[in-house]
Amino acid sequence: MAKKMRGVVLHADWDPKPEFKLGPKDIEGRQTYLGSKVWRNPRVVIEERDVPKPGPGEVLIEVKACGICGSDVHMAQPDDDGYIWYPGLTGFPSILGHEFSGVVVEAGPGAKNKATNKPFKGGEAVCAEEMLWCGSCQPCADGWPNHCERLDEIGFNVDGAFAKYIVVPDRVVWPLDPLKDVYSGEELFLAGSLVEPTSVAYNAVVERGGGIRPGDNVVICGGGPVGIAACAIMKRMGAARVILSEPEPTRAELGKKMGADYVINPLTEDFVQRVMDITDGYGAALYLEATGLPTVVYPQIEQCVWEGRALNAKIVVVARADAKMPVTAEVLQVRRAQIIGAQGHSGHGTFPRVIQAMATGMNMLPMITKQITLDEVPENLVMLRTDRKECKITVRLDKE
Template sequence: MKAVQLNAQWDPKPDFKLGSKDIDKKLTYLGSKVWRHPKVEVVEKGKPEIGPEDVLVEVQACGICGSDVHMAQADKDGYIWYPGLTAFPAVLGHEFSGKVVKAGKKALNKRTNKPYEIGEPVCAEEMFWCGTCRPCCDGYPNHCEALQEIGFSIDGAYTKYVRVPAKYCWSLETLRKLYGDEKLFLAGSLVEPTSVAYNAVIERAGGIRPGDNVLILGGGPIGLAACAVLRRAGASHVIISEPSASRAELARKLGATETVDPTKEDMPGKVLEITGGMGAELILEATGLPTVVWPDVERVIWEGRTLNATVAIVARADAKIPLTGEVFQVRRANIVGSQGHSGHGTFPRVISAMAAGMDMTPMITKKISLDEVAENLKMLQTDRKECKITVTKFD
């Protein structure tokens, strides 16, 4: 079967030190400091074999994530942009849905608490946590000490069939009534990125009270998903700062009440005007450009009348944040980091919200085949007209 695989050279930067969980010449938690000269190619792979607790999923839809783009993107010295957990070569693709075509005898479906039946529509968590280390037992599987990530450190879903341990799978059957057979899988492929947004704004940032104001920086899929989640949670103003007109328009469709173009408008001033001088209780940093956006974040907090604002950082970036401690001390503001999407019932809650009408499928603006993945990964490095490009043809 065809698969889209990324390879790169292990060539650590001088300041890189092998961490306790890194594997020399194979796996690192600091990808942008190690992997050089990424190359994406279509290769032939054998159909995966499954164990008693696994399911074999025939992939029906798999979205391109910004992480995929940044793993395939090199800086001026040839190092990949993506700063996180990586082990190459690996088949890319982690935002996927499909149907179970084979199931191990101990592969239980959480929807029924019975063994999986053939044909069940599913999506899967991207983070494969062990369940026995201290972070997992403390309820923080996103920070598992034995973490593996599908499409990053183990083979992912830019291919026809993928093996997934059943404990990471979630049924999509409840989506069938609203979305129909075909759209069900498109919606299912958006559960993972929407869960990343949900984890950031609800779990890590602590959520909001109905009537609160929120500010989202960046109209990529995570920022757009946050618009939908926060509007559904009862935010009064859902303001998104995004220079792309097409993405700003999409944000409005998904729940944003106001949009600001930070390249043409005074973004903090506009936010204060919209909110009557209050600012925002929750700010989501989803741009990955901290040196660019952080001064504006601090202005919203400093000049706004809202105390106890929380800034949730969800975008991955190497650059350091230019932080002014005085702003956060005086305004009693908080910063939280957010990684991943697992735990605390995030996936089933997102699926439930989708089944109740939170339709994320407008994010999908282009459908492609496996053979078109490489060219679209390159295109997305410089062209942001498309929002979510999704693979729907796998032969």
């Protein structure tokens, strides 16, 4: 008889909106790239599942820690009509959770450890990418696995890590050996679980946004985990002023601890005027939209670009939202500005670079503000819909 484990599973009803059309990568009744157009009445339950077995090139990992992501919250959150908030790739039922670290238990034939280029022996501390790219489609061949044409995503359309065990392909597994110089015991796995969300921020501001020159100004809109991680990355890159826009006091204080030089409360302060004051009228070289409220936030960013003296500003949009941004082309044209989309984290060595940065002084552990058990996941998913005091809530599977 197969061994059993418990997992946090999201169920929902396939009930497409009238305007939805099945796309070439959608699967009727099972999977879509337009989640908020299709899935209705989400329900989170803890169920028993079989412990998975690794096949050729796959690795079985015992999960030690897994963070709750905003996408987990939005997949489980219904709007007024019952449709999920999350707009992207989704396939239910699936075990949630994708920001994880753990220990290799068993490796299938041919599965190799990147640190040694030899087969896994078991016992290795690892983390893994959330995006399961195929490696053979055109985007993958061109070096853009984030946009794989046969993409699967851990915890979105395939079973994730809010469970004791998970199987993943070896190509997305990254050893945590460099972190052992800084962290040990449970801290190693807590830090390892932060590699994925930090890599999302890295991909947004470095790979997609192109980074900055030391001495440039940066504005981060949104003090969630990705925004906070971006503060740390941008300060490490040499930003003169990292400005965080965040109304929640606890997240604002955390932002300062992680690299923000200034914090703006957009609910009580004039965002545009404050940015102009802080930067002596220049504005910023890079703006990050990490709030998921583009109809509110983008016009303010655009006004900063228009009023600021700095040309060539880059506006990177990383938060996922169904809403359309109200863009004024004249501002982009006159100010030589760009809007850049950022998705995910895979490719171009994002994971190993984040691990090395964390191993050499970029401490991301303060982002974890609460630790919970597997049984507490459903209630915390509901709490995070409205309560923004916590930054990163992490599930401790090693306590199960």
